[in-house]
Amino acid sequence: MEFSTAARILMCPADYFGIEYEINPWMNMQQGTNRQLARRQWQRLYQTLCDLGAAIDLLEPVPGLPDLVFTANAGLVFHDVFLPARFRFGVRQGESPHFGKWARDRGFTLVPLPESMKFEGAGDALFCGDTLFAGYRFRSDVRSHHWVGERLGVPALPLELVDPRFYHLDTCFCPVAPGVAIYYPGAFDEYGRSVLKDRIDRLVEVSAEEAVSFSCNAVVVGRSIVLNQGAPKLAAALETLGFNVRPLEFSEFIKSGGSAKCLTLRIDGEEAASWRHAGQIPSC
Numbered sequence: 557m558e559f560s561t562a563a564r565i566l567m568c569p570a571d572y573f574g575i576e577y578e579i580n581p582w583m584n585m586q587q588g589t590n591r592q593l594a595r596r597q598w599q600r601l602y603q604t605l606c607d608l609g610a611a612i613d614l615l616e617p618v619p620g621l622p623d624l625v626f627t628a629n630a631g632l633v634f635h636d637v638f639l640p641a642r643f644r645f646g647v648r649q650g651e652s653p654h655f656g657k658w659a660r661d662r663g664f665t666l667v668p669l670p671e672s673m674k675f676e677g678a679g680d681a682l683f684c685g686d687t688l689f690a691g692y693r694f695r696s697d698v699r700s701h702h703w704v705g706e707r708l709g710v711p712a713l714p715l716e717l718v719d720p721r722f723y724h725l726d727t728c729f730c731p732v733a734p735g736v737a738i739y740y741p742g743a744f745d746e747y748g749r750s751v752l753k754d755r756i757d758r759l760v761e762v763s764a765e766e767a768v769s770f771s772c773n774a775v776v777v778g779r780s781i782v783l784n785q786g787a788p789k790l791a792a793a794l795e796t797l798g799f800n801v802r803p804l805e806f807s808e809f810i811k812s813g814g815s816a817k818c819l820t821l822r823i824d825g826e827e828a829a830s831w832r833h834a835g836q837i838p839s840c
């Protein structure tokens with residue numbers, strides 16, 4: 557597979573997105589979502605990422621799989637290796653063959669985790685520098701992160717998530733560059749907070765008020781950061797660090813427990829992942 561400097565991202569159009577079950581505290585079938593508005597919000601994200609120079613792969617949406625739109629959960633990408641998710645809930649397990657086919661067609665080598673382990677891909681495992689920061693409890697198992705770290709030969713730091721509203725790591729933590737990340741302290745226990753402070757040079761703290769609007773769930777392309785609108789304090793902190801912040805509206809996806817970042821999977825390595833910047837592809 558070829559490697560270029562342009563960001564490459566997997567997305568899946570929101571044609572069949574909706575609230576058809578409840579597997580996190582944000583989802584409410586009675587309340588539902590506005591499908592037209594969701595499509596418009598998805599389209600704005602797609603257009604914004606294209607304008608930032610990203611090349612977007614599109615996965616065909618599938619009726620009956622309303623959460624296929626959240627491609628961050630497809631799996632974890634590491635060089636030419638793809639570790640497919642093992643979803644905790646049966647309602648999302650039907651997504652796996654579609655993500656798997658995409659990864660195979662794209663030329664990735666698939667490395668499946670043992671069946672007994674739950675692992676929700678880039679939703680719960682994010683590189684910052686050389687280290688894989690890994691959230692567990694609500695979706696992924698801590699064992700899965702040990703397995704992934706060992707298999708990839710990278711240091712993996714499991715972090716327990718303690719607030720069910722922040723059930724995936726990408727809802728409360730976002731690496732933006734090697735050594736720089738944003739996080740919401742309330743989603744972690746004391747130990748997790750100390751690990752993050754110890755391992756990341758510049759940790760930008762997000763307030764509880766801004767964290768509930770999913771502002772940690774950001775997409776980073778170069779020095780630009782796309783996130784949900786309504787987080788002026790975080791936006792100002794990121795601008796001070798030299799990033800361009802692009803707030804967009806994600807109200808319909810937040811009703812499903814997701815926002816900007818969940819709607820994307822970075823195929824060529826996140827900006828904050830050191831391996832993206834190292835030319836060589838190790839064999840796994």
Ligand code: ARG
Nearest residue numbers: 626628679724812813814818
């Ligand atoms: N409704 C989806 C679920 O609960 C939302 C997934 C959000 N994805 C993420 N990477 N945080 O599984």
